[in-house]
Amino acid sequence: MPSNFNTFKYAFLGTVLFVVTVIFAYQFLYAIPQKKCEAAGSWWSFRYRECARPMKIVDFPGMKPKGGATPAGAAPANAAATPAAASASAAASAPGHP
16 A cells, blocks of 8 residues: 655645745735835835825826915914904904995
């Protein structure tokens, strides 16, 4: 009666080689590119396997701010005014309104 040892040995070896191949393929197709993409400050898409750069709204055509750009830390001039002062100035600037 022939031994089944050789059959099991080759089946186990084939299974191990398949699993190792799948792990390496995952590393080279997904894990390594994801780390490179995120290190560059971009977004990684598992579904499409692509690295995307986030865009600001002002980067789209026709979406430039009107009236010039303000510095990032600067607040608009009327933002510091209190609500009472804002309502008083609005009432003063509306002619003919009681």
